[in-house]
Amino acid sequence: MLALSDTCRAAIMGHGGLCACLSPSALGHLRAIAGDVRIEAGQTLFQTGHAADALFGVRHGAVMLSRSLDGHRRQILSFHFSGDMLGFAAEGRHHCTATALGRASLCRIPLAELDQDLALQRHVHGILARNVGQALDMQVRLGRMNAAERVRSLLNELCSRLGGGRELHLPMRIAEMADYLGLRPETVSREMSALRQAGLVGSFSPDGVLAITDPTGL
Amino acid sequence: MLALSDTCRAAIMGHGGLCACLSPSALGHLRAIAGDVRIEAGQTLFQTGHAADALFGVRHGAVMLSRSLDGHRRQILSFHFSGDMLGFAAEGRHHCTATALGRASLCRIPLAELDQDLALQRHVHGILARNVGQALDMQVRLGRMNAAERVRSLLNELCSRLGGGRELHLPMRIAEMADYLGLRPETVSREMSALRQAGLVGSFSPDGVLAITDPTGL
DNA sequence: CGGCTCTTTGATATATTTCAATATGCGTGG
DNA sequence: CCACGCATATTGAAATATATCAAAGAGCCG
Structure with a gap:
């Protein structure tokens, strides 16, 4: 367990970030519970079907979420850069695979911890709502743009x-x-x-x- | 303000529904706060840019969410049937238009009421997570299927x-x-x-x- | 019955894919 | 340091899927 690095703290203060509207005490709590993950290019953070027990915040590098259709058609669902959150899942299972585009480091927030923190929960709700919005942007892109x-x-x-x-x-x-x-x-x-x-x-x-x-x- | 109809109560007990994991007391509260909306075919429930101050549950009929690109290219984002929720928005504004496909009736839950109800809030979070999943399914469909x-x-x-x-x-x-x-x-x-x-x-x-x-x- | 909207079907046009070849840069090992 | 091989990007030509245009058919409402 590491405290959030300065890079991460600075990054996630932004609009789509994690801590934008967190009280100082909640942020302190978050620093205490956030773990640290490092992955190399091409490695996966989690895969379709795996249990979803944590959220991740990209500290450095880039991560993509993707799903595969019949094994050789791949749809990349989103890119996540410094300050972005990922790992949201329904029914406790991931429905996509997270792969690092290059060397990446992330902070990891166990879902169990999230349940404890009301302010954090509300903030995550906002991020989730924004995620839906981005997914809908993608639908317009894929469905109606050349x-x-x-x-x-x-x-x-x-x-x-x-x-x-x-x-x-x-x-x-x-x-x-x-x-x-x-x-x-x-x-x-x-x-x-x-x-x-x-x-x-x-x-x-x-x-x-x-x-x-x-x-x-x- | 009407109580939830039996149709609605039965419908929203389902998996993607509203009340699946609500305590009886919370459900009672919900019945007390849920309003009633009826719209005719082709009419809109809300439009892009409008303030988002409530969630809706489809009681009867069908509703679609859509966005328009340059006014004559329309992308329909989702269909919502009896028991489905809609109206989630980021930043307090709707980013799509909700239109009735036929005559439809819905219950309306003001967001202000949602803030009061912790169990309801958590449940809505689950619905939202499932919504993201559906949006990702759509990305695969639009991006990789013929x-x-x-x-x-x-x-x-x-x-x-x-x-x-x-x-x-x-x-x-x-x-x-x-x-x-x-x-x-x-x-x-x-x-x-x-x-x-x-x-x-x-x-x-x-x-x-x-x-x-x-x-x-x- | 007549006009309307929507669906179906056909013929053609066009955007994107597919296949193939060439180029470009990068790392490795001589 | 250079040559080779590998992976990726670029470009061209042909094939194909879908869009577009057009017409005909079907049901609905006045």
Whole structure:
């Protein structure tokens, strides 16, 4: 059991974060109960069917949730970055798999502890409600947008969530973007090329850095 | 303020319902605070941007949640039938529009009342978590299934949620199925025809009754 | 009966996938 | 340090699924 690191504390103070409206005493309590987890790129935090006994807060790195259809069609459900919560589950079982996109560290809050803390519970309810909202955004994207619109809206989302001004550091590869957007990697690549030719973004270096030439144009 | 009707009480005892794990006293309290709303086909219960000050439980009829992209592309996010809850919102504002598919009656639980009732709050949390799960199911459908699979999975879902054995009474038209599945009405119609020719379903009478010839085959 | 809306079906257009080839960068081991 | 092999991205051409356009058919209401 470690106390929340400064990185984590700072990160989760944000809007979608964990501690935004917690009283100082509740936050102190949280620091006492939050565990520490570190995983390497590609490793899973939990898998479909596993018992859900804790919530996680991303301290550093990026994590994705995904589900697989017949084993070779993968749908990525969400990306979680520094300050984001994950691990919500119905019926005490996870219905998706959490995989680290790179080396990641998280804090872990046992659900048992959550039951004790009323303020925390209420806050988690708010995060959950926001999660539903994001899932509905995804439904619109996947159901009604074409490939170009999907890629643009993803880049927009990543810009606002990851910040970094004109240097967008993408923690995922084209393949993951494709599985998130309901497209094939080739299609995502083509749309990125189109945005590049339109002068909205620069080159996509293989270390994941994408130059945003025209932030407003996106 | 009306007490919950028997229909409603019976309906919401189910798994996704409202009162499944409520203590008798809490249920009594709920009966006292639940209001009554009736809307006609096509009318809205709330719209995107409106203040969210209550939860609703469908007593009778069917309600859909939808969002519109640029005004003429509509994505239907969910269907809600007898016993289902709706009205969850983040930040106190609705981010979608609730429309009655036919004449519908609902009970209305002001959020202010919810704050008073701890057991109710916890139960609502469970419903919300299940909602997230359904939204993720939709992501898989929209992102990774082809038209035939989407239509089949919708029919499966409706069979299990609406019951009725071999006579599935569909509360929505082809157009709504299409906007739910991210397809065009013509495509849905074609897939239904294919299922009919495959002997899995019967004819789709315009009053919305679809004969399920082979329930297991779906 | 006539007009309306909705569904069904057909023909064509188009977006995206699929398949295939090439390129690019990266790490490894010589 | 360079060459090789690997993984990933990019690009092209063909195939395919779905959308679009158009017309016909069916039921419902006035």
